[in-house]
Amino acid sequence: MSDDAPISAAEAGLMACGHCGQIMEHRDGPIACPRCGGSVRPRKPASLSRTWALLLTAIILYVPANLLPIMETSSLLVTSRDTIIGGVVYFWHSGSPGLAALIFSVSILVPVLKMCILAILALTVQFGWPLDRRQCITLFHVIEFVGRWSMLDVFVVALMVGLVRFKGLAVIEAGPGAIAFGLVVALTMLATHSFDPRLIWDSPRRALG
Known part of the structure; x- marks a missing residue:
């Protein structure tokens, strides 16, 4: 490492209070912040262990x-139980390709990528993979931002249920797959919150300690 290479606060023997920003010795x-x-x-x-536990459960x-089935659709002629993929196909063939x-x-796509x-x-943190740390931080910010929109699909399906009922075309009810998927969304959000991005800048030994 060159002399002018940036170092982390931990490497400099410092840490900051997450409440008021007070800088103190590492x-x-x-410890209690002397300011607040x-x-x-x-x-x-x-x-790391909590992140793995939540992520593996998700x-x-x-x-x-x-x-x-995440969606149960009943009409005058048929009753169908659709999975997520089946629901996408249903909306596609019902004339709503954008919604599909x-x-x-x-x-x-988003949950798998997340x-x-x-x-x-x-x-990367656990085994010290030689990945670009700035890119890793960027990826973390991306999934952190995406997490704010993790329940978008729930609102979309709820909106479609109201639209279908309003038109009198069919009745749509949530299936058991919706519960499992809701848990997946919640667990990935908690896993992201549990992950400390500062570990990316630590050595593998310190990150595990």
Whole structure:
């Protein structure tokens, strides 16, 4: 490392209060901020293990979320139970390709990419993969931003239910897959919140400690 290479606050022996921004000497255990009295920790406790636990649970639940029906549609002629993919196909053939594409993006594409990116970041921290740290931080900010829109598909389906009922075309009810998918969304949000991005700048030994 060159002499002018940037170093982290931990490497400089410093840490900041997350409540008021007070800079103080780095310590391993939690301490009280001398300015505001808030609890200060150098890193989120058990960040990596909690992230893995939440992420793996979300990955497991994503299987029934896709296999179980997320939507039950009843009309005068037929009654169908559709999975996420089946729902996308239903809206596509019912003349709403834009809505079908939106549901596919927020219900399948985005959750898979989010879980993959978070897994890559966790593996990078755990095994010290030689990835560009600035790019890793950018990826974390991306999934953090996407997490704010994680429930968009729920609102879209609710809106479509109201629209279909208003037109008197059919009755749409949420299926058991919707519960599993809602848990997946919640768990990925919690996993992202549990992950401490500062670990990306630490050495593997310190990140695990």
